[in-house]
Amino acid sequence: MTAGLKxxxxxxxxxxxxxxxxxxxxxxxxxxxxxxxxAMRKKAKFLTGPRPLPALARLHSRA
Structure with a gap:
């Protein structure tokens, strides 16, 4: 063992x-x-991010 692990x-x-x-x-x-x-799938989509809430999606569609 190393000195630190003692x-x-x-x-x-x-x-x-x-x-x-x-x-x-x-x-x-x-x-x-x-x-x-x-993450356990072979083709996991890591870059998609969290799903937006429906209210936020409506706000972004109006802009």
Whole structure:
């Protein structure tokens, strides 16, 4: 082990590894439910952005 790892609490190390392992799931679920992007598809559309609200779409169409 390196000198820095001798001082890390084993529970804290487990907590950090668990947090890092959850990042892909958290990012893909955020994209799916908040922005409507299915990142698990082969042809995921990452550049579409969030869907506009109907009221905002009407405002943009009048401009």
């Amino acid at each position: 001082e890390i609490d084993p529970v804290m190390l487990l907590y950090m590894i668990t947090a890092i392992a959850q990042v892909p799931h958290l990012l893909t679920s955020e994209m799916r439910y908040a922005h409507g992007i299915n």
